Amino acid sequence: MIYKSREKSAELKIMEMLHTRMDLSPEDKKNYLNLAKGLEGEMRFDSFTEKLQCECLVLNDLLLASNNTTFQIDALIIVSDTIYLYEIKNFEGDYYYKDGDFYSIRHFKVLNPLHQLNRKESLLLPLLRKHGYHLPLDGKVVFINENFTLYQSPMNQPIIYPTQIRKYFSNLNNIHSKLHKRHKLLAEKLVSLHITNPSVKPNIPPYDYTQLRKGISCGHCKSLSVLVDGRKCFCPKCKHEETVASGVVRSAREFQTLFPEKKNDNKNHS
Numbered sequence: 260m261i262y263k264s265r266e267k268s269a270e271l272k273i274m275e276m277l278h279t280r281m282d283l284s285p286e287d288k289k290n291y292l293n294l295a296k297g298l299e300g301e302m303r304f305d306s307f308t309e310k311l312q313c314e315c316l317v318l319n320d321l322l323l324a325s326n327n328t329t330f331q332i333d334a335l336i337i338v339s340d341t342i343y344l345y346e347i348k349n350f351e352g353d354y355y356y357k358d359g360d361f362y363s364i365r366h367f368k369v370l371n372p373l374h375q376l377n378r379k380e381s382l383l384l385p386l387l388r389k390h391g392y393h394l395p396l397d398g399k400v401v402f403i404n405e406n407f408t409l410y411q412s413p414m415n416q417p418i419i420y421p422t423q424i425r426k427y428f429s430n431l432n433n434i435h436s437k438l439h440k441r442h443k444l445l446a447e448k449l450v451s452l453h454i455t456n457p458s459v460k461p462n463i464p465p466y467d468y469t470q471l472r473k474g475i476s477c478g479h480c481k482s483l484s485v486l487v488d489g490r491k492c493f494c495p496k497c498k499h500e501e502t503v504a505s506g507v508v509r510s511a512r513e514f515q516t517l518f519p520e521k522k523n524d525n526k527n528h529s
């Protein structure tokens with residue numbers, strides 16, 4: 260059962276709008292595409308957890324703090340005798356593993372997902388203990404993209420490879436799990452600890468109203484090439500159609516998200 264669903268992060272929402280309405284620097288564009296790709300991978304992972312029939316509580320996308328450090332959990336599953344923690348990676352293409360590190364095929368060292376997992380385990384465990392929960396924690400790095408290959412992959416690490424995902428969830432679905440009130444209380448506790456307004460500002464480039472491209476964005480592909488015909492909007496790029504009213508409302512909301520402090524000013528322009 261999905262106890263906490265996943266939402267698009269504020270950072271990704273804003274970057275998506277800026278990508279449509281201004282020219283991002285190559286670095287910002289890369290950051291935006293990485294965020295979008297990360298979410299795409301997480302949603303693919305969710306397509307497996309959503310089908311679980313065993314007694315479990317699935318919590319997606321938690322931002323927690325422990326020892327004065329905040330950390331993000333991609334997904335966590337509570338079953339009767341274990342808490343599973345997942346670090347989801349949407350790496351695509353060829354990579355290799357050497358001396359404990361991960362490299363892209365062009366020899367760029369990537370942030371080690373096993374270290375990221377270890378760090379989160381070592382922060383989550385004391386937090387659970389502090390609140391009186393002593394269930395064992397079982398962390399896994401999940402490479403979710405079926406076009407991912409890891410040469411010289413290690414056998415003895417907590418990794419789920421793309422070819423193992425179906426089997427992994429089939430096994431998890433077949434475990435004997437009986438949840439009690441304390442499991443529900445644990446899920447409630449974690450959701451209550453979830454930080455909704457992080458104090459650290461996300462990695463968003465500066466922008467101002469005058470530099471942004473105005474107009475109605477397509478509700479499907481976000482393009483600004485939308486054509487207005489009477490009460491209908493039509494996107495020539497993806498053929499999406501909607502009423503002008505809903506397109507205007509959505510675009511006004513976009514500007515409100517981008518300029519929360521200027522809510523009233525923008526109504527007249529968008």
Ligand SMILES: [Zn+2]
Nearest residue numbers: 477480494497
């Ligand atoms: Zn479109």
